[in-house]
Amino acid sequence: MDGSALRSRGQGGALWGDIGFNLGVASRLVVLTGAGVSADAGLPTFRGKDGLWEGRNVQEVATPEAWAWEPEVVWRFYQERRQRLTEVEPNPAHRALAELEARLDEAGVGFCLITQNVDDLHARAGSAPIHIHGEIAVLRCEICGEKVRDLDHLDPEAFVPCPECGHGAMRPDVVWFGEMPYRIEDVFRQVGSATVFLAAGTSGVVYPAAGLLQLARDGGAKTLVNSLDEPENLSGEDEFLPGRAAEVLPDLCERLAQEVGA
Numbered sequence: 001m002d003g004s005a006l007r008s009r010g011q012g013g014a015l016w017g018d019i020g021f022n023l024g025v026a027s028r029l030v031v032l033t034g035a036g037v038s039a040d041a042g043l044p045t046f047r048g049k050d051g052l053w054e055g056r057n058v059q060e061v062a063t064p065e066a067w068a069w070e071p072e073v074v075w076r077f078y079q080e081r082r083q084r085l086t087e088v089e090p091n092p093a094h095r096a097l098a099e100l101e102a103r104l105d106e107a108g109v110g111f112c113l114i115t116q117n118v119d120d121l122h123a124r125a126g127s128a129p130i131h132i133h134g135e136i137a138v139l140r141c142e143i144c145g146e147k148v149r150d151l152d153h154l155d156p157e158a159f160v161p162c163p164e165c166g167h168g169a170m171r172p173d174v175v176w177f178g179e180m181p182y183r184i185e186d187v188f189r190q191v192g193s194a195t196v197f198l199a200a201g202t203s204g205v206v207y208p209a210a211g212l213l214q215l216a217r218d219g220g221a222k223t224l225v226n227s228l229d230e231p232e233n234l235s236g237e238d239e240f241l242p243g244r245a246a247e248v249l250p251d252l253c254e255r256l257a258q259e260v261g262a
């Protein structure tokens with residue numbers, strides 16, 4: 001573990017007016033999404049009013065220690081979420097981001113989607129995000145490293161054995177507190193070179209992801225933030241766009257695309 005391992009910590013911005021994003025063909029748009037973007041699809045956020053699970057908060061369940069001491073509790077938590085994934089669909093925010101990427105790509109504008117979400121809704125909408133916190137649709141063997149995409153075995157009481165080495169219980173391929181997020185160096189590079197950075201549906205409390213907004217500001221990017229509540233890491237320099245992602249993002253993505261004539 002180092003300074004980039006997953007950890008938590010505990011002003012208002014400008015209102016969304018008639019703003020220009022100053023995009024150009026040399027632009028590079030980087031988007032970071034969090035649980036709020038999938039909330040409108042019916043997936044619970046981690047820190048909202050529905051954030052507790054069986055009276056526990058996520059930091060008690062999403063740890064290697066919990067998996068070691070109470071694997072059946074951790075497994076039930078993730079199996080419920082894996083089951084839920086089979087019952088939901090991408091919402092207009094997921095679709096707007098996928099469409100924006102296609103349009104910017106055509107216009108030669110760089111785009112990168114980074115998500116903290118462990119669901120697969122961006123992918124189902126047509127995006128290929130960097131999943132910095134992994135994916136619950138994927139199971140990983142801690143013994144041999146085998147990974148399988150599996151949403152067939154959803155019994156909350158039954159562990160899934162590794163098809164490769166036979167180990168009795170694969171874990172969800174997600175990043176737990178104290179573990180290193182995936183592709184973090186790549187993510188730092190992407191955000192550091194952004195000219196426009198959008199953070200959507202994230203409370204800004206889980207690091208290193210919550211530090212990306214500051215990294216973008218430091219690099220001179222225009223920073224846009226959408227969330228229901230003001231995130232912890234919001235600053236007066238950011239353009240705060242309050243509201244539901246499924247309502248705010250389609251319009252915002254259209255404006256961003258129009259800025260570059262895409």
Ligand code: OAD
Nearest residue numbers: 034035036039045046047116201202203227228229244245
């Ligand atoms: P949180 O649950 O911490 O925060 C969700 C944010 O979304 C809050 O700021 C809400 O105000 C906002 N929100 C809720 N509904 C919304 C909506 N319909 N539209 C827009 N915003 C909405 O979720 P994250 O910041 O994503 O890690 O949590 C970060 C990490 O904490 C997660 O990736 C997870 C957890 O530990 C892992 O699972 C590894």
